[in-house]
Amino acid sequence: MSDVARAAGVSAATVSRALRGEPGVSEATRRYVTEVAKRMRYAIARDASSLAGGRRYAVAVLAADVGRGDLLAGAEGALRGAGYDVLLYVLRDADARARFFEELPLGRRVDGVLALAPDLADAEVAALASLEVPVARVREDDLRASVRTAVDHLVGLGHRDVALVLADDESYDDVLVAAGLEVRPEWTVWSSPTVAGGEQAVDALLDGERPPTAVVAVGGEVALGLLLRLRRDGREVPRDVSLVALDGGDLVRAVGVTAVEVAWRERGEHAVSALLAGLRGEEAESEPPAPRLVVRDSTGPVG
């Protein structure tokens, strides 16, 4: 930096101020210094800058797995754009995770933490808080909104008999009711999140005396299983039955299944903006972007 200062005929302090956009430098000087620096291919040494200034210009990004690639990419882009480096920590398995939270290797290394790991235990959240830097999290998704979006789409196409293939033991009867649809217990089935699970669900659903005209399935594997089985049984999608997947990723995109998809990239960017607010000392809480309907070829008007 002193080289640049000498070349520009100013002091190092001025170079520092100019390059960082700090106030207290005339525009002319700033422009000139910036130009000289670029010509000399000079860039501020982050270590020294951090050491002297206290700010680290880096954010730790915790990823449970890197499967949701767009989430990570979105976060990285937004952070980079805001001038922060991204320190990636992959919390692959329970082991790596335990080690991470035990060592908590972030002390004095980052200005903030972005946790893309959706399911943090209370103790883990507390551990992050103990770092005394802002923390932002991407939370587990609330499927309710997605189900609503899917059902609305189907209702718009004239469907009244809508079945749900769910994981776990959730129930979204209320969503169906709110949409003015009839609720029949045999129209909600729970399935393992696999292709085989989806295939089996077809039996449970369409063998009854009053088969639904549309099915909403959680997850790409299940949706794919449904699709495969329907086709093999000679049923046309969407002519005989419409199909909407909830967040199926590449799987359903590839086969043209209409889906309600989480906007992962935008979620990442949204989380970053929350973190940046925290870094500014603000508290700006806002809603993450809603899941969006992507209409493909598996839904059509009720036959």
Place this chain on the structure above:
Amino acid sequence: MSDVARAAGVSAATVSRALRGEPGVSEATRRYVTEVAKRMRYAIARDASSLAGGRRYAVAVLAADVGRGDLLAGAEGALRGAGYDVLLYVLRDADARARFFEELPLGRRVDGVLALAPDLADAEVAALASLEVPVARVREDDLRASVRTAVDHLVGLGHRDVALVLADDESYDDVLVAAGLEVRPEWTVWSSPTVAGGEQAVDALLDGERPPTAVVAVGGEVALGLLLRLRRDGREVPRDVSLVALDGGDLVRAVGVTAVEVAWRERGEHAVSALLAGLRGEEAESEPPAPRLVVRDSTGPVG
């Protein structure tokens, strides 16, 4: 650090040496200092350490997209294990990429660069080299080995009539010949890398007078397209025709298609070991891990 030094009754220099495993400290002292440091929850400040020592304990990881999640995860794990921080740079689109290589924001920030972007231009490689730190790359895959593995598997099952559905305009006739198989021009077709492309390929392949008994397809979409169309046409897989995908990812895993998969995680780890060698000043070149056959339900004995 001076606090720890005081508490341990030694000098800061000794603490530094002890904590970094530098020689020149008695085992007893090292043990004691380490213990005191842990008790005080002290960790060396990376910035100061880097500034004073010249080493940065960080590696830049360049990812073209984060789709190959396991590649990134493998690299991260290996680097972390070796004591390096991971600075992630996502080179999403041409724009981000151009900007990155123009600014080349790595100067004096990392000890090495790991380029997971498979298709670096010569100028980009040169730019990285200009950083004067070790660079390791994960290269584009050579499909030839994968094709060979797939064909060997099929031959082992008794197949003699093997078709290839390829992207681009490659040819692997030589692989077929080497396996002692008959080569018929109509058994090699080129397809767009989509489900639709795979579906079309079925027509080209199985309508002839002598349909192959097995098909090798590049990519998950194509393989999935083949599978879907075969089923719809009433052909059983693998009874009527066996199917092997080359690197289809989740798509083919989900539907149980036998595949030759790139060992992405291991590729990441391998690349890191090459980089670490470079950081040690060595040159150790070794072969990346070979793609591996994962037998699922889409291949069976001929006939």
Place this chain on the structure above:
DNA sequence: CTGAAAGCGCTAACAT
């Protein structure tokens, strides 16, 4: 084997 002293390259007060 250990300690003292001199920076590493910056930034932040304080002057001017």
Place this chain on the structure above:
DNA sequence: ATGTTAGCGCTTTCAG
């Protein structure tokens, strides 16, 4: 608006 002066928290000679 700019320059000067102290460090930031370590690592590294160089002594002892």
